[in-house]
C-alpha cells in the first residue's frame with residue numbers, strides 16, 4: 653500500500669506558540685521550541701519528522717495560518 | 729526520504745490562501761477569529777468571487793478584519809454591519825456581501841439591525857463569532873455569556889436573576905421567514921474547521937441563489953477574556969459552550985431542522 657510522508661514548514665516569526673496545532677496532530681509530530689521568536693513566543697516545530705503523514709490537520713486549525721504542508725506518496 | 733525532498737512546490741498540499749494578507753493577525757495566540765477569517769477567505773477563493781465580494785467589518789477584536797481579508801471591505805460602527813451590508817447589497821445586488829460580527833456587536837448593540845435585516849430577508853451572509861464575551865474591551869459580560877460564567881463585569885458569575893438570560897440569537901433569527909440558512913459551527917478542531925468551511929460555502933451559495941439571509945454562527949474561544957491558555961480554552965468551550973450552544977444546522981433551505 654502506498655504510504656504518505658509529509659513535512660510541515662512553520663513561519664516561526666509569525667507563530668504565536670498557542671499549541672493548537674500540537675494537540676490537533678494525530679501523530680504527535682509537533683512540539684514547541686525552548687527558544688523564543690522575536691515576539692517572545694515558543695514556536696511550533698516538527699519534532700518527529702518521520703511520523704508526519706501530511707494530513708494538514710495542524711495547518712487547518714492554526715489560527716494564524718502559519719503552517720505550510722507538503723506530502724509525497726511512497727510506494728513500497 | 730529526507731525532509732528537504734518533501735518540501736518542494738510540487739508536493740504542496742496546504743498553504744495560507746492569498747486572500748488572507750501577509751499582515752500578522754492582531755489576535756491573541758490561539759484565538760478562533762484567525763481561523764474563521766481564513767476559512768471564509770478560502771471559500772471566497774474557491775468560489776472565484778474575490779473581486780465580486782464586499783465584506784463589512786464590525787467593532788470588536790475583529791475591527792481590523794479589513795487589514796487581513798483581501799477583499800473590498802467597509803468598517804461599520806458598532807452593531808450596524810447588517811444595516812451597512814443592506815445598503816451595499818441593495819445598491820449592488822449582484823455582489824456577494826457579508827458581515828463579520830462578534831456577539832457583543834451582533835447580539836447586544838446591534839440586536840435591532842440584525843433582527844430587522846434578517847426579518848427583511850436581506851440577501852446577505854452574516855458570520856457571527858460567538859465567544860460569549862466582549863473580547864476587545866477587556867472581557868465584559870455579553871448577552872451571550874453563559875449562566876454562572878465569570879467575566880470582568882460578572883466576577884461572581886452571571887446571575888440570571890439580576891443579569892438576565894443568555895440570548896440565543898441564532899435560534900431566534902432562524903424563526904424569521906427572511907432567513908434561509910442558519911447554522912452553528914466551531915473552528916477548534918480540524919474536523920470542525922472543515923465542517924464550518926462547508927457551512928460558509930453553503931451560506932454563500934444560498935446568497936448566490938437570492939434565497940434570503942444566511943447566518944453562520946461560529947462558537948469560538950476568547951482565551952484572554954476567559955483567562956485561560958488557548959488549548960484549555962478550547963476544552964472549556966467544548967465542555968461548557970457547546971451544551972448551551974449546540975453545533976449543527978438549525979435551518980436549511982428555509983426549513984427548520986429537528987423541530988427547532
Ligand SMILES: Cc1ncc(C[n+]2csc(CCOP(=O)(O)OP(=O)(O)O)c2C)c(N)n1
Nearest residue numbers: 787788789806830831832833861862863864
Ligand atoms: C458605540 C460604541 N459602543 C461601545 C464601544 C466599545 N466596544 C468596543 S468593542 C465592544 C464589544 C465587542 O465584543 P464582541 O462584539 O463580542 O467582539 P469580540 O471582541 O469578543 O470579538 C465594545 C462594547 C464602541 N466601540 N462603540
Ligand code: SF4
Nearest residue numbers: 677704705707708710
Ligand atoms: S500534517 Fe498532519 S501529521 Fe503532519 S504535523 Fe500536521 S497534523 Fe501532524
Ligand code: SF4
Nearest residue numbers: 667668670671673714
Ligand atoms: S497553531 Fe499556529 S500559531 Fe499556534 S503554535 Fe501552531 S503554528 Fe504556532
Ligand code: SF4
Nearest residue numbers: 756759789863950951
Ligand atoms: S481578546 Fe479574546 S476575542 Fe479578542 S483576540 Fe484575544 S482571544 Fe480573541
Ligand SMILES: [Mg+2]
Nearest residue numbers: 830831861863
Ligand atoms: Mg465576543
